[in-house]
Amino acid sequence: xxxxxxALIIVVPLLSAFLIAATGWIRRMLCFPxxxxxxxxxxxxxxxxxxxxxxxxxxxxxxxxxxxxxGIAYHIDYLNSIVLIVVAAVAFINLLATxxxxxxxxxxxxxxxxxxxxxxxxxxxxxxxTGDAFNLYVLLEIAALTGYALLGMGEGRAPLxxxxxxxxxxxxxxxYLLGIGxxxxxxxxxxxxxxxxxxxxxxxxxxVLLAFIICxxxxxxxxxxxxxxxxxxxxxxxxxxxxxxxxxxxxxxxxVYVMIRIALTVFTPxxxxxxxxxxxxxxxxxxxxxxxxxxxxxxxxxxxxxLAYIIIAEVGYMVGGLWLGNRNGIxxxxxxxxxxxxxxxxxxxxxxxLLFKLKHDSFDHLKGxxxxxxxxxxxxxxxxxxxxxxxxTCGFFSKWYLIWGGIDAGQYGFVxxxxxxxxxxxVLFFRIFEIGFFEPAQEHHSSDSTPVEEAPIEMLVPLMVVxxxxxxxxxxxxxxxxxxxxxxxxxxxx
Amino acid sequence: MDDILSILISKYNYxxxxxLMMVGLYAMIIKKNLVKKIIGMSIMQTAIIxxxxxxxxxxxxxxxxxxxxxNGAADIVRASDYINPLPHVLMLTAIVxxxxxxxxxLALAIKVYRHYDTLEEDEIHxxxxxxxx
Numbered sequence: 001x002x003x004x005x006x007a008l009i010i011v012v013p014l015l016s017a018f019l020i021a022a023t024g025w026i027r028r029m030l031c032f033p034x035x036x037x038x039x040x041x042x043x044x045x046x047x048x049x050x051x052x053x054x055x056x057x058x059x060x061x062x063x064x065x066x067x068x069x070x071g072i073a074y075h076i077d078y079l080n081s082i083v084l085i086v087v088a089a090v091a092f093i094n095l096l097a098t099x100x101x102x103x104x105x106x107x108x109x110x111x112x113x114x115x116x117x118x119x120x121x122x123x124x125x126x127x128x129x130t131g132d133a134f135n136l137y138v139l140l141e142i143a144a145l146t147g148y149a150l151l152g153m154g155e156g157r158a159p160l161x162x163x164x165x166x167x168x169x170x171x172x173x174x175x176y177l178l179g180i181g182x183x184x185x186x187x188x189x190x191x192x193x194x195x196x197x198x199x200x201x202x203x204x205x206x207x208v209l210l211a212f213i214i215c216x217x218x219x220x221x222x223x224x225x226x227x228x229x230x231x232x233x234x235x236x237x238x239x240x241x242x243x244x245x246x247x248x249x250x251x252x253x254x255x256v257y258v259m260i261r262i263a264l265t266v267f268t269p270x271x272x273x274x275x276x277x278x279x280x281x282x283x284x285x286x287x288x289x290x291x292x293x294x295x296x297x298x299x300x301x302x303x304x305x306x307l308a309y310i311i312i313a314e315v316g317y318m319v320g321g322l323w324l325g326n327r328n329g330i331x332x333x334x335x336x337x338x339x340x341x342x343x344x345x346x347x348x349x350x351x352x353x354l355l356f357k358l359k360h361d362s363f364d365h366l367k368g369x370x371x372x373x374x375x376x377x378x379x380x381x382x383x384x385x386x387x388x389x390x391x392x393t394c395g396f397f398s399k400w401y402l403i404w405g406g407i408d409a410g411q412y413g414f415v416x417x418x419x420x421x422x423x424x425x426x427v428l429f430f431r432i433f434e435i436g437f438f439e440p441a442q443e444h445h446s447s448d449s450t451p452v453e454e455a456p457i458e459m460l461v462p463l464m465v466v467x468x469x470x471x472x473x474x475x476x477x478x479x480x481x482x483x484x485x486x487x488x489x490x491x492x493x494x
Numbered sequence: 495m496d497d498i499l500s501i502l503i504s505k506y507n508y509x510x511x512x513x514l515m516m517v518g519l520y521a522m523i524i525k526k527n528l529v530k531k532i533i534g535m536s537i538m539q540t541a542i543i544x545x546x547x548x549x550x551x552x553x554x555x556x557x558x559x560x561x562x563x564x565n566g567a568a569d570i571v572r573a574s575d576y577i578n579p580l581p582h583v584l585m586l587t588a589i590v591x592x593x594x595x596x597x598x599x600l601a602l603a604i605k606v607y608r609h610y611d612t613l614e615e616d617e618i619h620x621x622x623x624x625x626x627x
Contacts, residue, residue, distance in 0.1 A: 134584055141591045145598050152602050159605035160618065166599045167522055170535050174542050177588065181546055184581070 005052075006061035006074040006129055009045040009084065013038040013122040017115045024111010031114040032099060038118050039095050042125060043088040050081040054483060060131075068131075068191045075131035075193065079265075079334065079488035082480070083128045083257045086341045090249050091121040097349050097462035098242035100455075101356050105240050106153065113153065117246065120146040124254050133180045133266070134190045136258065137173065140222070144169045147251060150243035151235050161234035168221055168231035175218030182211035183266075192266050203271050212276065215262055223255035225319055226289030229312045236308040241352035244304070249344040252311060253337045256318045260333065263322060269492045273325040280411070286320030287417035289313070294424035303351045303361040306428060307344075310387060313421050314340050320414050321402045327493050329405025334485050335477065336398035339386070342473060343395055346383035346466045350376050353455040353463065369436040372453050375460050377436060379467040384429035386470045389422050394473035401481075507548035514541035528606060528613045532599045539592040543585050550581035 016038035023030045052059055053076055061074040076084070095117065106113050123143025130136050148169065152162035184190055186207045187198040202208055217228075224232040232252075236244055263272045273279055290313045297309035314336070321333030353376040354369065355361050370377050386393035389400075399418060406415040454460060473480075502509065518541060521534025558576040603613065610618050 134587075138587055138591065141595070145591075145594055148598050148602070152598075152605065156609070157622070159602045159609065163528065163599065163602040163606060166595065166602060167531060167535060170539065170595055170599075171519070171522065174538055178542050178545065181542070181549065185549055190580075190584075 004061075005045040005049050006059060006076055007063065009042050009049070009088075009129060010122060010126050012041045012045075013118045013125070017118040017122065020118060021111055021115040024115065028110045031110045035095055035114040035118050036092075039088065039092040039121065042121065043085075043092045046081070046084040046088040046125075049076050050085055050484075052076075053078060053081040069189060069194055072130070072132045072135050073191060073193075074129050076129060077488065078484050079260065080128045080257070082334070082484050082488070083254070083337060084125060086338050087121065087124050087128060087250055087254065090341050090345050091117075091124075091246065093462050093466060094242075094246045094249075094345060094349070097459055097466075098245060098352065100459055101240075101352060102242045104356070105242060109153065113150075113242075116146045116149050116153075117243075120150060120246065124250055127254055128257060131192050132190055133183065133192055133195065137177050137180060140176065140258075141173055143251070143254075144173060144222075147247050150247060151239040153243065154238060154240040157234070157238040158240070161231075161238045165231045165235040168228075172218045172221030172228075175214050175221065177218075179211045179213075179215030179218060182207050182214065186211065192261070195266050196268055199267065199271065203275055208267075208271075209276070212267055212271075216259070219255055219259045219262070220319075223252045223259065223315050223319075224312055225315055226285070226292055226312060229289075229293070229315075232312060233305055233308040236311070237302065237305040241304075241348070241355050245345060245348035245352050248307070248311060248348050249341040252315050253318075253341050253344075256315065256322075256333070256337055259319070260322055260330075264330075264490055269325070269490050273493075279323045279325050282323040283320050283409075283411050283414050286316045286323065287411075287414045289316035290320070290414075290417040290421045294421045297428055298424060301363050303354065303363070303366070303432065304348075307347055307351060310425065310428070311344060314344075314387075317399070317402055317418065317421075320411075320417075321405060324402075324405045324409045324411060324414070325493065326405050326408045327489060328401050328408055330489050330493060331481060331485050332398050332401030332403075332405050334488060335401055335481065338480070339394040339398045339470075339473060342466060342470055343383055343386045346379060346463070346470060347387065349459075349463045349466060350380035350383060353459055354380075356455050356459065357453055363432065363435055366432060366436045367439040370433075373455065374452065375454055376463065379463045381429075381433065382467040382470055384425070384433075386474075388425045388429065392474050393470050394477065395470075397474060397477040507551075508545070511541045511545040511548065514538075514544065517541075526615045528603050528615065532596065532603060535599065536592065536596055539588070539595070543588055543592070546581045546585045546588070550578050552577050 016034050020031050020034050023034065049059060059076040062068070063072045063074065066072070102110065102113060120143055123139045123146060126139035127136055127143060130139060148162050148166050151165060152159045180190070183195060186202055186205060187195050189195050189198060199208060221228045236248055293309050293313035293316060297306050297313065300306040300309060318333045318336050318340070321329045321336065324330070351361060353373065354366070357373060358365050358369070382393065386395035389396045399422065403415050403418055406412070406418065515538050518534045518538025521537065522531050525531050525534060552574070555575055555577045558579050607613055610621055612618060
């Protein structure tokens with residue numbers, strides 16, 4: 001049983017998705033427990049795999065017993081075991097946290113919603129766990145297609161925003177597929193480890209260069225890197241909050257993981273950083289992304305849209321961190337995948353709670369909200385402090401590593417962009433806090449009489465757990481870096 | 495000049511896929527009608543499928559089924575006699591993905607049409623502007 005965790009982590013949610021779709025027709029109340037069961041199994045397998053990796057090193061699983069060049073292998077090493085836990089944990093917590101808002105928003109569609117939810121997580125877990133480049137494409141599309149559907153389930157502008165996301169996402173995935181095609185043309189293999197072993201002899205080939213550029217372009221679209229980010233704000237702002245608090249923390253982060261995987265494992269660091277002279281320009285692109293996304297965030301008047309632009313800035317952090325090409329920068333990028341998933345989950349769950357009670361998330365509706373919803377707002381404050389990067393919270397530590405890496409690499413433009421974005425985040429969040437704390441609610445003239453109208457307790461408890469997790473992650477940063485991330489970075493990088 | 499011409503002619507399959515892909519991208523970017531955009535998306539995905547299929551083609555080769563047994567040196571399997579089946583098999587999956595994407599896109603287009611009564615992007619934007627005012 002324990003030998004098969006790499007397969008179970010995919011198979012259990014995949015089969016549960018079909019089970020949920022079927023039970024949705026018969027007995028709608030059973031959908032949620034089955035989804036919880038599937039996510040719990042995934043989380044358990046992810047934790048077991050991490051422990052296994054920490055004690056024994058890399059785990060390689062051959063699906064169906066076929067060995068790599070012919071069969072599909074699942075590789076679990078330090079890098080993806082930690083990302084696996086992030087994906088499984090975010091999915092599990094979000095599932096528990098959004099139960100009431102799902103029941104409110106789609107009372108008739110519980111079956112389809114949970115089936116899509118579980119399939120989406122299956123796709124992401126598969127992307128992370130697989131060691132086969134084409135397998136990755138298929139799972140990428142599973143995650144993307146279910147993501148489009150989850151976003152498109154909303155009312156109003158959601159289907160249009162989701163359709164634009166379909167166009168952009170398909171271009172991104174097609175570019176990735178094309179890049180893999182060129183790699184296959186050059187090496188005759190689709191297994192990542194195999195490609196990495198075959199590539200060094202043909203590093204100077206134009207085909208390999210083209211494969212790399214096309215792959216990266218596709219992934220940049222998928223992760224909403226700044227000039228290619230246009231699909232993200234609308235898709236995230238107009239969609240149901242239950243799906244967005246799942247998709248926002250995970251999609252971009254998993255795509256950043258894929259970028260790191262392609263850049264460091266498939267194309268080795270020697271190709272990516274030494275023989276290919278693009279690192280500096282990518283870091284500058286990331287710096288521009290951070291600055292522009294922060295400025296665009298300033299002009300937004302609703303909480304969700306502002307958060308969407310903050311996510312685009314955060315993607316810039318991670319891309320820049322990788323392309324700094326030194327140990328601190330990459331540590332910061334990997335650490336930021338973990339921290340940013342937790343922070344984004346926290347702020348989007350809080351925004352979901354606000355939306356659940358207030359029905360609007362524009363800034364004008366937030367007056368007096370601190371009195372009305374003290375706990376949700378407290379969690380939002382912690383999430384905000386983490387995004388800004390205030391010390392005890394986890395956001396500080398990844399930003400610290402990124403800035404350190406930027407100074408090591410002599411990329412002061414990137415360092416300046418990081419600091420600028422932190423300052424902008426202060427302005428962004430304190431504007432919300434000011435409106436929520438000092439401006440009295442409209443309907444009550446004396447603010448003392450505003451009754452506390454919190455979201456239901458089953459939405460609050462997971463939110464509080466996530467908020468506490470931000471601080472816990474901050475305290476354990478050293479352990480995460482020394483025991484896991486240190487080994488995730490290839491040896492050649494100093 | 496002759497070199498360029500011979501490259502153009504000998505690699506015609508790649509030129510074919512590039513042109514198709516650009517047609518698809520052009521339609522997705524320029525066209526204002528959502529269904530035309532969806533058609534462009536489909537064309538682009540098909541272009542990539544063509545690319546993979548053309549990678550797998552070999553002249554004077556046959557399907558990869560060994561019919562003559564394994565007895566003796568005379569019957570040694572020569573790789574040049576057989577087409578590599580892998581790209582084609584991969585494309586079966588990619589076709590399924592493309593069909594699924596098309597389905598999702600069309601379903602969303604229906605939802606958009608029900609909400610705005612039009613599939614022209616300009617009209618939708620006008621509608622949204624009026625809503626804001």
